[in-house]
Amino acid sequence: MDVIVRPTPSLQGEIGALSSKNYTTRYLLTAALAEGQSTIYYPAHSEDSDAMRRCITDLGAVLEEDDEKIVITGFGSHPQAVKELNVGNAGAVLRFLMGIASLCPDVTFVNTYPDSLGKRPHDDLIDALGQLGVKVDHREGKLPIRIQGGQAKGGKIQVSGSVSSQYLSALLFLTPLLEEDSEIEVLHDLKSKVVIGQTLEVLQEAGIIIHASDDYMSFRVPGQQSYQPRTYTVQGDYPGSAAVLAAAAVTNSDVTIHRLKEQSKQGERAIVDVLRMMEVPLTHENDTVVVKGNGRLKAIEFDGDAATDAVLAMVAAAVFAEGTSRFYNVENLRYKECDRITDYLNELSKAGARVEERQAEIIVHGRPEGVEGGVEINAHFDHRVIMALTVVGLRAQKPLVIKDAHHVAKSYPQYFDHLTTLGASVEWVK
């Protein structure tokens, strides 16, 4: 399914933020790893969160869901033997479950998105699991991946953090369940470090003890712990909301988004500060962000690693700013659903934006006068490319057609409905 995005000068109205993807995947997992019943209020509904629902069910958890909550009876530290798991296109779900699969005799993660997740690397996690004695068969570090576990005991593990924080999160979910204590040392850099704060927060809520160094580069994890059944409430999602906020920033707007916690550990809440630095009129009080955009923005420089999943939305706003913006320290955007530097900038250029790439940087020469539009955009299987190009389309001179825009459902199935509620001219076409 494609979407036509037509020029829309103004946006107005109120929406509730979608539920956080990262907290939903984590709570589903910790509930499954607990013995007994956990309840999660307001879990996200999207392809990625559904992938976690499907896989924990296959591993033996029992799920009952209504409009408000999901009640999960977990399998504790004994997932049932399953031959295959299908994580769809969800990177975090795959990596977290590769860790948990170490408790299973023989599981194969199948490759259902060869052109997206099928191209992403998992070598650093495969190497770390190997140090625990887990046998992993793979295709040069990529899917399909077969894990023959059962023998991991804990001990010393080294893992690189230079490509993704998800490998470290996977080890933090697994090691508390092992017989012996573990010491995890992170090698090189740790990218998306703020996300580890979300993992540790959820583990603590689940009753798990982890001793972390202040810089998150080393961890001591006591073994033989058990996840406790809990009641969790999922907060609103900043990465998805970042695109709506960027849309409000580039138009004449009066847009309110509720359910965005000011004290959240989501790094992407930086979208609010970034738009403020760009001189977009906004307030953030009582978990509510109100943007009263006038279409005028100033260029900025920003360390994108602090807000990985909001960078594309920030770049889309910068396309219309006065001056040159620079988003640096973003190399790991290359290892996402697509290469979010080369592929994304190609699509932005087609739409008329003036952008330049470096290995780890995105440079945007702003065009306050607007961009031409009038072209077809390749979504590259990437929900965040789809959301960000929509922002650009709203302020283009001619409509943009975003091909295969249904992939937005990876994290934010109601994105175009929310934009329509705010008055955007967007239309699904076959």
Ligand SMILES: O=C(O)C1=C[C@@H](OP(=O)(O)O)[C@@H](O)[C@H](O)C1
């Ligand atoms: O742990 C998580 O839930 C995630 C970590 C981040 O990935 P990286 O650590 O690979 O940057 C983020 O981009 C992804 O959307 C979700």
Ligand SMILES: C=C(OP(=O)(O)O)C(=O)O
């Ligand atoms: C990169 C993302 O997700 P994942 O790594 O979980 O596929 C994302 O949601 O932008």
